[in-house]
Amino acid sequence: MVNFLNLEYFLVVAEELNFTKAAKKLFISQQSLSCHISKLENDLEVELFNRTVPLTLTPAGKSLVKNATKMLDLKKQSVKELVDIKDFKRGDLYIGISHTRGRAFLPEILPLYNEKFPSINLHLFEGNSKELDSALFRGNVDLIVGMLPFNVENVECVPLCNEEILMIVPDNILAKYFPDSYGIVKRKLEKEVDISLLKNCPFLMVNAKNSVRIVADEMFKEKQIKPNIILETESIETVLALSVKGMGITFYPKTLMNNKKLVFDENTLLGVNIYQLQYNKTHGTLAIGYQKNRYISQAAKEFINIAKKKYNAIT
Incomplete structure (x- = not known):
């Protein structure tokens, strides 16, 4: 045997x-x-x-x-x-989520979950979008939290809330790269964001495996722009912190931007322009994903229920 x-x-x-x-x-x-x-x-x-x-x-x-x-x-x-059949008092729950998303999302969910189910052992797998997809596919996590779409076969998706990728543009970048037309360019961007206007400006980007970067790259490709990327990093918090200090332009999810305690306070936003993008793929959905062909434990179901109630899940 x-x-x-x-x-x-x-x-x-x-x-x-x-x-x-x-x-x-x-x-x-x-x-x-x-x-x-x-x-x-x-x-x-x-x-x-x-x-x-x-x-x-x-x-x-x-x-x-x-x-x-x-x-x-x-x-x-x-x-x-x-x-689950014996009793729902013990067990393990493996959650896949990005580092930054975890800092904003998990404090809203896990304290409630742990209070209700104290005997469930919680395990976190933190990684970028591709790493989370791979972990779900391999069965290393029970569920993942992130922006749709999940690039895994046979995934059941539970929408939580609308998500939007914003563009962060420091004032000093506009002043430096448009010394003679700063006011004109700023008014144009306020009226309609055209990233073609900013093609020569410096960009700060997360690496290519991040969902925000994937969307940004598609947008650049559609506009036939080769962006001037002066820095790439694993951390989306790092690019935001550097951007609000005036180093370059970057992209950041709106739901994380709303949680300003992550990397900066209100005063830091002075001199920073936050733009909504007129590009379909910058408007998406934050969701939980789990595999249809795998047993979904009661522990995972309860986590999903709490998250849906907390985020007023969309249908």
């Missing part, structure tokens, strides 16, 4: 293709890990690895990687379902 622990250890070795590295990752001795893999091979009556340098998977090993992942995922879902 195949042991689940042996399967878990096998997948780590298959990922690392090195017994020493895999043993360190699992916090066990290399000898102990070798015994687990040998036991699995004996139970299945096949060799899973070619003991070469570097280590490689046999055809049987490659096949087991695919199926072991499915078996362990099914085991995880089954355990969740059995816990």
